[in-house]
Amino acid sequence: MATETQRAALDRMTRALHLSGAAVFEFEDLAADDPLAADAPAFYDERVAALLGHPGDAPPVLGTWLAALHPDERERLRAARRELLLAGGSASIEYRVVIGGATRWWQEQSEAATTRPGRASLVAVVRDITDERSEQEDARRSVELLRQTQAAGAVGGWEVDLVNNTLYWTAETHRLHEVPPGFVPDLATAINFYAPEHVPIISAAVERCMRGEPYDVELEIVTYRGRRRHVQAAGVPYYEDGRLIRLYGIFRDITDLRRREDELRAQIEIIAQQDSAIRQLSTPIIQLWDHILTLPLVGTIDAARAAHIMERLLAEVTRTRARFAILDLTGVEALDDATADHLVRLVRAVDLLGARGALCGLQPGVADSLTASGIELGGVVTYRNLHEALQRCIHALGRARPNVTPQMSSRT
Numbered sequence: 001m002a003t004e005t006q007r008a009a010l011d012r013m014t015r016a017l018h019l020s021g022a023a024v025f026e027f028e029d030l031a032a033d034d035p036l037a038a039d040a041p042a043f044y045d046e047r048v049a050a051l052l053g054h055p056g057d058a059p060p061v062l063g064t065w066l067a068a069l070h071p072d073e074r075e076r077l078r079a080a081r082r083e084l085l086l087a088g089g090s091a092s093i094e095y096r097v098v099i100g101g102a103t104r105w106w107q108e109q110s111e112a113a114t115t116r117p118g119r120a121s122l123v124a125v126v127r128d129i130t131d132e133r134s135e136q137e138d139a140r141r142s143v144e145l146l147r148q149t150q151a152a153g154a155v156g157g158w159e160v161d162l163v164n165n166t167l168y169w170t171a172e173t174h175r176l177h178e179v180p181p182g183f184v185p186d187l188a189t190a191i192n193f194y195a196p197e198h199v200p201i202i203s204a205a206v207e208r209c210m211r212g213e214p215y216d217v218e219l220e221i222v223t224y225r226g227r228r229r230h231v232q233a234a235g236v237p238y239y240e241d242g243r244l245i246r247l248y249g250i251f252r253d254i255t256d257l258r259r260r261e262d263e264l265r266a267q268i269e270i271i272a273q274q275d276s277a278i279r280q281l282s283t284p285i286i287q288l289w290d291h292i293l294t295l296p297l298v299g300t301i302d303a304a305r306a307a308h309i310m311e312r313l314l315a316e317v318t319r320t321r322a323r324f325a326i327l328d329l330t331g332v333e334a335l336d337d338a339t340a341d342h343l344v345r346l347v348r349a350v351d352l353l354g355a356r357g358a359l360c361g362l363q364p365g366v367a368d369s370l371t372a373s374g375i376e377l378g379g380v381v382t383y384r385n386l387h388e389a390l391q392r393c394i395h396a397l398g399r400a401r402p403n404v405t406p407q408m409s410s411r412t
Contacts, residue, residue: 022047022126023045023047023048023125023126023127024047024048024123024124024125024126025042025043025044025045025048025065025123025124025126026042026043026121026123026124027040027042027062027065027121027122027124028040028041028042028115028121029041029115029119029121030062030081030085030119030120030121030122031085031118031119032082032085032118033082035078035081035082035085036074036077036078036081037062038061038062038063038066039061039062039063040061040062041061041062042058042060042061042064042065043060044057044058044060044064044065048126051097051104051106051126051128052064052065052068052097053068053099053100068097068098068099069095069096069097069098070096070097070098070103072096073095073096076095077093077095080093081122084110084112084122085112085120085122088112088113088114088120089111089112090109090110090112091109091111092107092108092109092110093108094106094107094108094129095108104128104130105129105130105133106126106127106128106129107126107127107129108124108125108126109124109125109126110122110123110124110125111123111124154172154176154252154253155172155250155251155252155253156169156170156171156172156173156174156175156176156250156251156252157170157172157173157248157249157250157251158170158173158190158248158250158251159246159247159248159249160187160246160247161245161246162210162245162246162247163245163246165187166186167186167187167190169185169190172251173251176223176229176231176251176253177193177221177223177224178223178224178225178227179224180224183224187206191206193222193223193224194219194220194222195219195220195221195222195228198219198220198221201217201219202217202219202233205217205233205235206235206247209235209236209237209247210237210244210247212237212244213237214234214235214236214237215233215234215235216232216233216234217232217233217234218230218231218232218233219231219233229253229255230253230254230255230257230258231252231253231254231255232250232251232252232254233249233250233251233252234249234250235247235248235249236248236249284296285312285313285316287320287322288326289390289393289394289397290397291320291321291322291323291324291397292322292323292324292326292390292394292397293313293316293317293320293322293324293325293326294325294326294328294386294389294390295309295313295325295326295327295328296328296330296331296386297309297327297328297329297331297332298332299331299332300332300334301332301335301339301342301343302336302339303338303339303342306338306339306342306343306346307342309342309346310342310345310346310349313325313327313346313350314346314349314350314353317350317353317355318353322355323355323356323393323396323397324355324356324357324358324393324397325355325356325357325358326357326358326359326360326383326386326389326390326393327343327346327347327358327359327360328361328386329343329359329360329361329363329366330360330361330363330385330386331361332363332366333363333365333366334365334366335366335369336369337369337373337375340369340373340375341373341375343359344370344375344376344377344380347359347380348379348380351379356381356393356396357381358380358381358382358383358389358393359380359381359382359383360382360384360385360386360388360389361383361384361385361386
């Protein structure tokens with residue numbers, strides 16, 4: 001048993017520990033082969049009693065503490081206590097207790113001292129660290145979540161400490177640069193990872209950031225292993241008490257994104273080329289005779305196709321200096337009002353270029369659409385079929401050709 005002097009010293013120590021938020025208990029006359037004996041004498045200070053859920057005096061036996069110990073911790077604590085009692089000295093351990101149905105975490109710093117052969121006493125200082133562990137777990141979870149998110153998105157982070165002139169990279173930033181383990185970057189080295197043609201760009205961006213201007217650029221780097229990567233690099237200044245002390249930023253691998261964008265642009269270009277080829281095939285302009293063009297139309301003609309037809313035909317009339325342009329509608333079964341108006345305007349546009357526009361091969365439905373639309377058809381020439389239209393145009397060309405009288409040479 002502790003002497004009065006020892007008890008007084010313990011009391012003074014207890015008051016001091018209270019100021020630090022710690023509490024004290026003592027177990028006496030413990031045997032190494034039974035370190036958790038429930039009937040072993042115990043001393044609990046007021047704070048321990050409160051932690052155990054005993055606002056008044058806690059029953060002065062080890063069983064009071066043992067009753068609060070989480071069942072899953074008993075064997076681990078038994079082994080730790082036995083080792084401490086046999087070896088003596090001090091030990092630190094964290095374990096769970098159950099108080100009022102709630103699980104709490106205690107941190108214990110204990111010391112064993114031999115009292116008589118085969119017996120020892122144990123004095124411990126304990127603190128409730130539940131909130132601390134919760135904060136640590138939240139921090140750990142946040143760090144792990146950030147790490148996993150960075151890895152999933154190939155996004156790294158970095159920080160430049162302008163006070164100490166140091167650079168910090170996250171693990172993902174190290175991975176994206178493909179540097180070996182233990183690599184310690186500095187600002188100059190980090191800038192030199194950029195492709196030579198991009199070093200001036202990133203250097204200027206960082207210098208502006210040091211003057212308080214954020215940046216966000218897409219450039220290329222050459223990794224430690226010599227591979228090129230497209231990256232997005234962004235940085236922002238950080239002020240403290242009005243003084244710029246740090247730069248923070250992200251570093252994101254966009255190589256796959258750029259590759260997909262390039263593939264998409266190439267596909268769009270191919271589609272555009274195919275669309276142009278299809279449009280060319282859908283509006284085949286044929287020169288049937290000198291100065292005579294024909295455009296056979298097949299299928300449905302909507303407003304977009306009609307506009308394309310006008311663009312191509314007028315360009316060909318100008319290029320070939322055609323005198324006649326025949327629109328063959330044999331393969332067209334119906335027109336809406338807007339398309340009918342386009343065709344009539346096309347014929348008149350050809351006339352304005354100094355040529356003569358004409359329609360041929362009108363089906364009954366098309367003729368009905370043209371008349372029912374209310375469009376003014378005055379001056380629009382139509383023929384029954386392409387054969388008749390070609391004959392009339394050739395005849396007109398023949399009439400328009402001036403007569404030339406051969407001149408006979410004479411002798412003098």
